[in-house]
Amino acid sequence: MRISTDKIISLLFFVLSVFYLYQTYQIQVFSFDEHAPFNAKTFPTFLAYLGMFLSVLFLVLPEKNPSKVDHKVLDYKSVSFLIVITVVYGFIILKAGFFLSTSLFLFFSYYFLGERRWVWMFALSFPFVAFFMYLLHGLLDIYLRDPFLKMLGIIG
Amino acid sequence: MIEGILIGLQTALSLKNILMVMMGCFFGTIIGMLPGLGPMTAIALMIPITYGFEPSTGLILMAGVYYGAVFGGSTSSILINAPGVPGTVATAFDGYPMAQQGKAGKALAIAAYSSFAGGTISAIFLLFAAPSLSKVSLAFRSPDYFALMVLGLTAVSAFSSKGQFLKAMMMVILGLMLATVGQDSLSDITRFTFNNMNLTDGISFVLVVMATFAMSEALTIILKGKDPSRATEQISLSQLGSIRLDKEERNKMLKSIPRSSVLGFLIGVLPGAGATIASFLAYGMERNYVNEEEKQKFGKGSVHGLAAPETANNAACSGSFVPLLTLGIPGSGTTAVMLGALLGFGIQPGPRLYMTNPEIFWSVIMSMYIGMVILLILNLPLIPYIARVLATPKNFLIPLILFFSVTGIYLMSFNNFDIFLMIGIAVVATFLRLYNFPMPPLILAFVLGALMEENLRRSLLISNGSFNFLWDRPLTAIILAFTIIIISWQAYKSFKK
Numbered sequence: 113m114r115i116s117t118d119k120i121i122s123l124l125f126f127v128l129s130v131f132y133l134y135q136t137y138q139i140q141v142f143s144f145d146e147h148a149p150f151n152a153k154t155f156p157t158f159l160a161y162l163g164m165f166l167s168v169l170f171l172v173l174p175e176k177n178p179s180k181v182d183h184k185v186l187d188y189k190s191v192s193f194l195i196v197i198t199v200v201y202g203f204i205i206l207k208a209g210f211f212l213s214t215s216l217f218l219f220f221s222y223y224f225l226g227e228r229r230w231v232w233m234f235a236l237s238f239p240f241v242a243f244f245m246y247l248l249h250g251l252l253d254i255y256l257r258d259p260f261l262k263m264l265g266i267i268g
Numbered sequence: 269m270i271e272g273i274l275i276g277l278q279t280a281l282s283l284k285n286i287l288m289v290m291m292g293c294f295f296g297t298i299i300g301m302l303p304g305l306g307p308m309t310a311i312a313l314m315i316p317i318t319y320g321f322e323p324s325t326g327l328i329l330m331a332g333v334y335y336g337a338v339f340g341g342s343t344s345s346i347l348i349n350a351p352g353v354p355g356t357v358a359t360a361f362d363g364y365p366m367a368q369q370g371k372a373g374k375a376l377a378i379a380a381y382s383s384f385a386g387g388t389i390s391a392i393f394l395l396f397a398a399p400s401l402s403k404v405s406l407a408f409r410s411p412d413y414f415a416l417m418v419l420g421l422t423a424v425s426a427f428s429s430k431g432q433f434l435k436a437m438m439m440v441i442l443g444l445m446l447a448t449v450g451q452d453s454l455s456d457i458t459r460f461t462f463n464n465m466n467l468t469d470g471i472s473f474v475l476v477v478m479a480t481f482a483m484s485e486a487l488t489i490i491l492k493g494k495d496p497s498r499a500t501e502q503i504s505l506s507q508l509g510s511i512r513l514d515k516e517e518r519n520k521m522l523k524s525i526p527r528s529s530v531l532g533f534l535i536g537v538l539p540g541a542g543a544t545i546a547s548f549l550a551y552g553m554e555r556n557y558v559n560e561e562e563k564q565k566f567g568k569g570s571v572h573g574l575a576a577p578e579t580a581n582n583a584a585c586s587g588s589f590v591p592l593l594t595l596g597i598p599g600s601g602t603t604a605v606m607l608g609a610l611l612g613f614g615i616q617p618g619p620r621l622y623m624t625n626p627e628i629f630w631s632v633i634m635s636m637y638i639g640m641v642i643l644l645i646l647n648l649p650l651i652p653y654i655a656r657v658l659a660t661p662k663n664f665l666i667p668l669i670l671f672f673s674v675t676g677i678y679l680m681s682f683n684n685f686d687i688f689l690m691i692g693i694a695v696v697a698t699f700l701r702l703y704n705f706p707m708p709p710l711i712l713a714f715v716l717g718a719l720m721e722e723n724l725r726r727s728l729l730i731s732n733g734s735f736n737f738l739w740d741r742p743l744t745a746i747i748l749a750f751t752i753i754i755i756s757w758q759a760y761k762s763f764k765k
Contacts, residue, residue: 118435118703125438132445132460139459149733152452152459155721159448163441170434176762179703191491191698195691198670202687205678214671221667225490236664244675254320254679 116178122170129163136160193224209258215241272399272622276630280638285328288321289635292332293339293642297654300340302665307337307602308708309485312477313669315609316676323613324628328635330606331589335387335639338543338585342379342578343651347372355543355581358551362566362573369569373509378521378571379578380648381513382528384640386579389529390536390586391636397537398622398633401594405619408595410726411737415747417720420597422751423538425709426758427545433758436709439700443710446471447717454725466685473608475686476714478673479693480707486669487698489662511648517571520562524554524575532580536587543581543588543600550580586636592617593629597716601708604715611715 136156145151201217218237227233248254249267261267279285292314299310310333318326341356346363359379366375408416425436449460450470461467513521528550535546554576555566566573588600596618598604610617615625622629677686697707731737739745 121700121703121705122434122438125442128445129441135460139457141457142455145455149731150725150728152455152457154728155724156445156448156459159441159444163438163445166434166438166441170438173434173762181702185493186491186702187493188491191487194487194490194666194670195695198674198691199688201674202684202691205687206684210678214675217674218667218671221670222663225663225666227661227663232664236668248679256679257682 116175117181118175118178119171122167126164126167126171129160129167132156132163133160190225194221197221197224206257207259209260209262210256211241211245211258212260214244272626272630273395273634275626276632276634279324279627279631280328280634285325285631285635286638288325288329289332289639290642290646292329292334293336293639293646294654296333296336296338297340297343297643298336299333300337301344301654302340302660305485305669306341307334308477308605308711309481309669310334310337311602311605311609312474312482313672313676315474315477315605315612316679318609319612319680323610323615323625324631326609326613327606327628327632330609331632331635332639332642334585334602334606335383335582335636335643338581339380339383339643340654342383342581343376343654346375346379355547355584356577357544358547358577359574359581361551361577362568362570365567365569366574370509371569373511374513374517375569375574376651377511377513377648378517378574380644380651382521382525382575382578383582384644385525386529386532386582387586387640387643388637389526390533390583391633391640393533394586394589394636395633397590398593398629401590402619402622405595408619408743409741410723410730411741411744412747413595413597414720414723414727415738415744415751416595416597417716417723419747419751419754420591421709421713421716422754424600424712425706426754432704432706433762435703435705439705439707439710440713443713444717444720446476446710447714448721453718453722464685466683466689471689472677472680472686473612473715474680475677475690476693477605477608477711478677479690480697480710482669482673483690483694484697484701484707486666486673487694488701490666491698491702520571521575524572525579527557528554528576528579529583532583533587535580536584537590543584546580546584546587547577550576582640589632589636593621593632594619596621596719598712601711604708604712608711608715 136153139153139156141151141153197217197220201213205213207213215238218241219233222233222236245256245258248256258267280289295314296307296310299305299313300307311330314330314333318329321329338355342359342363345356345360346367349360349364363375363379366372421440422437425440426433445460447470449467451458451468458468531550531553532543532546535549536543551573554572555563558566558570558572562570562572588598588603592598592603592607596607596616598607607617615621615628673690674687677690678684680686701707727737728734731740737744738748
């Protein structure tokens with residue numbers, strides 16, 4: 113018997129609900145609140161049981177229209193590149209500063225998606241981010257920590 | 269009420285707010301035009317910007333974006349048969365055939381006039397309905413609010429899931445679970461934080477919206493290999509034809525507008541039902557109203573078939589503000605995003621908003637009129653130029669959406685943990701979307717989570733832990749009866765299949 117991905121997702125949701133219930137029981141409420149009609153555990157407990165109930169219902173009921181996804185046509189490679197590059201961006205933004213990290217993030221994102229018009233790629237990364245930073249700093253007065261530009265003496 | 273209208277006009281007509289409406293309509297039109305990116309994405313991208321403004325200005329900007337996005341959605345429906353938003357799917361039925369007949373300009377003009385009329389008539393209804401309903405809703409108590417939120421979540425799940433009610437309900441529970449992360453509002457006890465200090469204040473609403481809509485939309489477009497710009501090859505954007513309507517076309521349009529406006533507004537007020545349902549119902553209703561000769565033209569470029577859904581979807585947009593402004597309970601995913609933004613400003617919409625913050629209440633209503641006028645006089649003549657945005661290659665578009673999403677979150681917290689959390693949620697959301705798990709119920713549940721827990725807490729404390737509060741008050745019982753009807757209807761539908 114073949115189980116559809118929809119059913120596997122609902123099974124995962126069941127596991128999540130059980131884990132959520134376990135975590136709910138780990139919540140330390142005040143002793144005077146332990147037997148109150150409502151405490152910090154009450155609402156999450158309802159949610160956990162409801163989650164379990166709905167996922168079991170989905171698992172046991174016959175499936176009329178299971179979702180069909182053709183994985184062969186999905187572009188996992190480009191999406192993975194984009195996700196990795198965004199994670200890297202998240203790591204370097206505090207160290208390298210907003211300007212350099214964001215410009216590089218945009219430039220490499222264009223590149224990984226197959227873009228090769230270098231002038232446009234450059235214009236929509238470094239000058240674009242510089243303009244965006246000017247809007248934030250100059251007009252909206254939002255301070256952005258940027259060690260790189262500070263080192264160059266561009267911002268204080 | 270006159271005083272309120274004047275306050276609203278004064279606020280909405282300030283130079284700054286007019287600029288905001290114009291900017292909102294313009295950017296909303298551009299984003300709404302891109303297939304796959306709807307009003308929720310457009311508003312989500314605007315939220316970080318609005319936090320620099322006063323609440324009324326922020327809300328006016330978002331309302332402009334909302335209308336602009338719906339209008340933009342109609343444009344791509346008509347020009348390339350690729351609805352930018354679900355609410356404009358019905359527009360393509362007759363709008364695209366008109367464009368193929370060389371009457372794209374006329375189709376766009378009919379869409380713009382109908383949207384304007386639907387939105388304006390509906391805003392007049394809102395003007396009268398909202399204050400009256402505000403007074404009525406003062407009688408609402410915690411059990412009623414709790415029941416109303418259950419109804420809203422059930423209705424949104426029923427209407428947004430295209431026959432996948434259980435999947436939508438699971439998304440509701442997931443949204444509520446996410447809302448419980450962080451400190452409990454009453455006891456300050458931390459829940460589900462796994463000793464991570466970054467989660468103590470809970471997960472940011474903007475983060476969840478950006479992750480599940482803007483970022484996840486961008487990843488889905490890449491994953492499915494869709495390129496919105498390819499669609500522009502289907503029609504020459506520079507040859508739209510005349511936008512002038514002849515007398516017969518005007519008369520046909522004028523007949524459709526009043527009935528579709530009323531229908532659209534009423535559908536919009538209902539929780540869960542929104543522009544999509546309103547436009548389909550209006551299309552069906554219009555087909556029944558017209559004579560046999562006109563009926564044959566439906567699907568082949570009928571003026572009635574285009575004017576009706578366009579009027580209704582805009583009327584429904586105004587209608588959806590009624591539950592948001594009067595009860596503080598959003599009826600749709602888009603208004604849920606707005607509620608989240610309002611809560612971010614420290615404003616609790618509800619029956620008292622009308623009294624405590626009249627400038628917000630009235631300026632939003634007034635800005636709707638201004639937004640409609642701007643859409644008509646600014647966007648219609650500019651549409652051949654704005655439509656060129658459809659030719660933006662995805663290689664540039666997607667990284668820019670990611671940039672605005674990530675930057676929006678980073679600017680709010682200056683903390684890269686939020687970026688990683690957003691990526692994680694976006695990846696899960698993209699996967700769930702592939703398997704038709706809808707995201708609007710999750711957002712609505714996430715926004716309503718804290719309010720729902722608060723009202724359940726009060727109800728249970730008043731009734732000393734007993735669930736009698738669910739049927740003690742007639743109003744609560746009636747609201748819950750509607751919820752049961754929706755669930756039974758969904759169960760019946762699934763067994764009937």
